[in-house]
Amino acid sequence: MLRSRCVILVRMRVGRASGVAARAAVLRTTVLGTAAVAVLSACSADPEPGAAASSTEAGVEVVDTLPHDAAAFTQGLEIHDGVLYEGTGLVGSSWLRATELESGRELARVDLPAPLFGEGVTVDGDTVWQLTWRNGIAIERDATTLAERRRVDVDGEGWGICTRPDAAGDDALVTSDGSATLTFRDRGTFAETGTVRVTHDGTDVTQLNELECMPDGTVYANVWQQDTIVQIDPDDGSVVRVIDASALRDLLPDDTTSGARTAPDVLNGIAAIPGTDHFLVTGKNWPRMFEVRFTP
Numbered sequence: 001m002l003r004s005r006c007v008i009l010v011r012m013r014v015g016r017a018s019g020v021a022a023r024a025a026v027l028r029t030t031v032l033g034t035a036a037v038a039v040l041s042a043c044s045a046d047p048e049p050g051a052a053a054s055s056t057e058a059g060v061e062v063v064d065t066l067p068h069d070a071a072a073f074t075q076g077l078e079i080h081d082g083v084l085y086e087g088t089g090l091v092g093s094s095w096l097r098a099t100e101l102e103s104g105r106e107l108a109r110v111d112l113p114a115p116l117f118g119e120g121v122t123v124d125g126d127t128v129w130q131l132t133w134r135n136g137i138a139i140e141r142d143a144t145t146l147a148e149r150r151r152v153d154v155d156g157e158g159w160g161i162c163t164r165p166d167a168a169g170d171d172a173l174v175t176s177d178g179s180a181t182l183t184f185r186d187r188g189t190f191a192e193t194g195t196v197r198v199t200h201d202g203t204d205v206t207q208l209n210e211l212e213c214m215p216d217g218t219v220y221a222n223v224w225q226q227d228t229i230v231q232i233d234p235d236d237g238s239v240v241r242v243i244d245a246s247a248l249r250d251l252l253p254d255d256t257t258s259g260a261r262t263a264p265d266v267l268n269g270i271a272a273i274p275g276t277d278h279f280l281v282t283g284k285n286w287p288r289m290f291e292v293r294f295t296p
Contacts, residue, residue, distance in 0.1 A: 055200060056241045060248060060281070061293045068282050068289040070264075076121035076130070076161065076210060077269035077280060080143070083107060084271065084280070087121035087130055094118030096130055096146055110146040120160040120210055124172065124187055131158030131175065138190055152190040160221065162213035163187075164234075174219055174234065176211055180204035182219065182234060198232055200239040205230060212270045212279070220270055220279075227267045229281075229294075243294050245281065252288055 073094075076087035079101060087096045094112035099105060112118050112132075119131035127149075128141040134157055140149045160176040170193045171184035184194040198205045198221075207224040214220065218240065219232045227246035230239045245267055252264050265284035272279050273291070282289035 055239050056296070058241055058243045058294045058296060060243065060245050060290075061295045062248070062251065062290050063278055063293060064291040065251065066280075066289045066291065068286055070285055070287040073265070073284045074210075074269040074282055074286070075119045075284075077271040077282065078122055078162070078212070079271045079273060079280070080123035085121050085123060085128060086269070087118050089118045089133065089284075091115055091117050096121060096128070096141070098143075098146060108144070108146045110141070110148075119158045120162075120175070122161045122163045122173065122211075122213075124163040129161055129173065129190070131161050133157055133159075140190075154190070155192075159224075160209050160211035162211040162219060164213045164217070164219075165215050166217070174211055174213060176208040176221065178207055178209070178224065180206045180208065182208065182211075182232070182237070184234075196234055196237040198230070198237045198239065200230070200242070205239060210268050210270060212272055214272060220272075222268050222270060224268070225266055229267075229270060241294070245292075248281065248283075248290055248292075251290070252286060 072086065073088045073090050074086060075089040078085045082101050084099050084101045088094055092114045094117055095109060097109040098107045100107055116135050117133040119133050121128060121130045123143055126143045128143045128146065130139045130141060136154055137151045138154050138158060139151050141147060142149060157177045159178050162174050164172050164174060169188060170186045172187040173185040175183045175185060180198050182196050182198060183192055185191060186193055198208060209222040209224040212220040219234050221230050221232060223230060227249060229243040229245055231241035233240050264286045267283040269282040270279055278291050278293055280289055281292050
């Protein structure tokens with residue numbers, strides 16, 4: 001038996017023209033006329049006393065709110081050496097862009113020609129890997145110019161990808177394909193070197209989407225069609241933390257006033273901010289991106 005608990009604290013600071021800089025220019029939101037803290041609730045579940053818990057339930061604390069291109073059908077998000085890499089999808093609208101994190105200045109951009117449908121992206125040294133959905137290829141690019149170096153064949157669908165910081169070359173890359181399986185790949189050849197099935201309380205966690213590999217060895221994954229992020233131990237596939245990010249939707253502007261051509265789609269896009277416990281989180285066609293902490 002589970003009991004419901006609604007305890008997510010969201011601190012919202014709206015403003016900033018671009019990037020993660022210019023904090024002094026942030027406009028604080030006043031709630032009830034007295035506080036710069038917005039408290040939203042989202043329900044998680046606590047075990048009854050005496051029940052064993054196999055994972056931690058968490059929420060999100062919003063540290064900052066940033067503008068985001070509402071036309072971007074976000075498929076991949078990652079920060080490396082002060083650069084934010086974002087890849088998008090849809091045939092004829094897929095692109096990969098590198099922007100300076102602090103200023104938001106565009107450093108490079110490349111568009112994918114039809115019929116390619118862009119998916120997740122990750123940086124590995126001087127290389128950016130970009131997946132495609134059902135085109136059967138992954139693209140290796142120069143991390144500075146985004147120029148294409150080569151294409152490699154991939155079996156099945158491509159969804160998310162990340163680079164394990166301290167992993168050996170033969171399993172440094174981790175990919176998802178919309179199932180409950182994470183696949184490990186060689187950083188040089190992109191060949192599959194192993195797999196692990198992701199489970200939570202003995203049940204497969206399917207529709208794993210965008211990925212973020214962490215210095216502690218764990219992997220964060222967006223779950224497609226849910227406002228949920230899971231933290232995974234890739235050694236055995238167990239989910240160690242479930243993050244309810246549904247409160248972020250309440251912070252999105254009405255799509256009729258945001259300038260978006262389409263309404264905000266699913267949560268997708270998670271990038272750890274190096275040297276902090278913060279993340280950038282956004283979604284497909286979201287007009288905002290959020291700098292968050294996961295709590296607890």
